[in-house]
Amino acid sequence: SQKIEQNSEALNIQEGKTATLTCNYTNYSPAYLQWYRQDPGRGPVFLLLIRENEKEKRKERLKVTFDTTLKQSLFHITASQPADSATYLCALEDRSGYALNFGKGTSLLVTP
Amino acid sequence: DAGVIQSPRHEVTEMGQEVTLRCKPISGHNSLFWYRQTMMRGLELLIYFNNNVPIDDSGMPEDRFSAKMPNASFSTLKIQPSEPRDSAVYFCASTWDSQNIQYFGAGTRLSVL
Numbered sequence: 001s002q003k004i005e006q007n008s009e010a011l012n013i014q015e016g017k018t019a020t021l022t023c024n025y026t027n028y029s030p031a032y033l034q035w036y037r038q039d040p041g042r043g044p045v046f047l048l049l050i051r052e053n054e055k056e057k058r059k060e061r062l063k064v065t066f067d068t069t070l071k072q073s074l075f076h077i078t079a080s081q082p083a084d085s086a087t088y089l090c091a092l093e094d095r096s097g098y099a100l101n102f103g104k105g106t107s108l109l110v111t112p
Numbered sequence: 113d114a115g116v117i118q119s120p121r122h123e124v125t126e127m128g129q130e131v132t133l134r135c136k137p138i139s140g141h142n143s144l145f146w147y148r149q150t151m152m153r154g155l156e157l158l159i160y161f162n163n164n165v166p167i168d169d170s171g172m173p174e175d176r177f178s179a180k181m182p183n184a185s186f187s188t189l190k191i192q193p194s195e196p197r198d199s200a201v202y203f204c205a206s207t208w209d210s211q212n213i214q215y216f217g218a219g220t221r222l223s224v225l
Contacts, residue, residue, distance in 0.1 A: 032211060034212075034213065041218075041219075042218055042219070043116075043203050043205070043216030043217055043218055043219050044155070044203075044214075044216050045216070046213050046214065046215070049211055049213060089155065093212060096167075096168065097212075098143070098160060098162065098167055098168065098212070099145065099157055099160055099168065099212070100157070100212055100214065101157070102147075102154060102155040102157075103154065104153075104154035104155075105154065105155075
């Protein structure tokens, strides 16, 4: 089965810096990979999707890369703000194509 | 659109009692997912439906768990009898998208004493 690894330790950065979160997987390469944001007491919210044939995707201050050779996705937040503090989850399409497998998430704290 | 609606938001019950969690997906969505989230195990898929039909329930931990989707606008997840280890946050999500972009409800926090 697919094993998805995200940094379990919280990432603390200073406002204005770039935050980089990592998602590694061990088995098959999915057709696409997604990133979600989760705030305390709330459900995950979709942020970005990147397909296997795309190396990079951008949305405002967010950038996602997808390297199927390394079996890794990187999620970047540039010019980070305290409001970016949350847990970020990566999710991979499962083999059936119907469902997603989620990583455990990385907690990001942006301090002023 | 009101988004995915889950009820109740919080549920506290005693071991052995029946618990029913409810979900109303976004109108027009044809797939619905039930997840359980804990610190230890993260977000685990329990079961998902496509066009009201259960497709894969291999994530359901044991026979004490059951889920139904009698129509396109309503689903339930039932635990009978409940046990303390069932304590977690349960999420429902829905999608219509072939790329499976999922829309989550606010979750139900279940505590079994």
